[in-house]
Amino acid sequence: AQKITQTQPGMFVQEKEAVTLDCTYDTSDPSYGLFWYKQPSSGEMIFLIYQGSYDQQNATEGRYSLNFQKARKSANLVISASQLGDSAMYFCASQTGTGFQKLVFGTGTRLLVSP
Amino acid sequence: EPEVTQTPSHQVTQMGQEVILRCVPISNHLYFYWYRQILGQKVEFLVSFYNNEISEKSEIFDDQFSVERPDGSNFTLKIRSTKLEDSAMYFCASRERGLNTGELFFGEGSRLTVL
Numbered sequence: 149a150q151k152i153t154q155t156q157p158g159m160f161v162q163e164k165e166a167v168t169l170d171c172t173y174d175t176s177d178p179s180y181g182l183f184w185y186k187q188p189s190s191g192e193m194i195f196l197i198y199q200g201s202y203d204q205q206n207a208t209e210g211r212y213s214l215n216f217q218k219a220r221k222s223a224n225l226v227i228s229a230s231q232l233g234d235s236a237m238y239f240c241a242s243q244t245g246t247g248f249q250k251l252v253f254g255t256g257t258r259l260l261v262s263p
Numbered sequence: 264e265p266e267v268t269q270t271p272s273h274q275v276t277q278m279g280q281e282v283i284l285r286c287v288p289i290s291n292h293l294y295f296y297w298y299r300q301i302l303g304q305k306v307e308f309l310v311s312f313y314n315n316e317i318s319e320k321s322e323i324f325d326d327q328f329s330v331e332r333p334d335g336s337n338f339t340l341k342i343r344s345t346k347l348e349d350s351a352m353y354f355c356a357s358r359e360r361g362l363n364t365g366e367l368f369f370g371e372g373s374r375l376t377v378l
Contacts, residue, residue: 185369191352191372192370193306193354193356193369195367195369198366239306241306249311250296250308251308252308253305253306254305255304256305
């Protein structure tokens with residue numbers, strides 16, 4: 149069974165600073181994918197970044213990067229140069245195997261960016 | 264940019280009533296999902312659907328729930344007899360292909376309130 153753990157219920161960061169949101173995962177399947185989604189107060193789920201278990205390099209998408217440490221089973225999201233619009237809930241999720249398997253989500257981290 | 268659309272955005276219903284939530288996935292997508300999020304909690308998988316049949320369902324998805332794709336475009340979630348604990352945000356999602364690299368696109372959600 150998959151499990152995602154996000155130990156930070158809330159994080160605070162000042163505008164323009166970088167912030168790291170933690171995520172650890174637990175799966176016995178050698179093939180898996182890790183996702184990060186942003187959920188603003190309006191409620192929609194916005195895809196941010198994806199990391200495959202066999203990817204050699206850490207994924208990056210603009211200001212988002214994923215610090216993938218396979219041996220430690222961690223997939224932390226790093227947001228550089230935080231903006232006020234980054235204030236939201238952030239969910240880490242995993243999917244095992246190949247195919248159309250479900251995503252399993254963590255409990256989320258609420259990020260607040262202050263001016 | 265193509266998107267997953269959901270209707271209604273908010274529905275209020277009386278306990279025991281039937282509810283149908285509708286979703287129009289992205290047109291070339293093949294895999295469809297329903298997730299739910301009880302207020303303040305994590306996103307939970309309900310069901311996945313491929314090739315006109317359920318491919319996986321969670322424990323939450325009991326006999327009160329059903330899904331169908333009646334006309335090749337709409338993907339619906341029906342709750343036969345709603346309970347108070349069905350109050351949640353329901354997200355439809357779709358993906359183009361069944362590989363780990365396939366981004367899962369979410370709709371904006373349908374908020375269901377059961378009184």
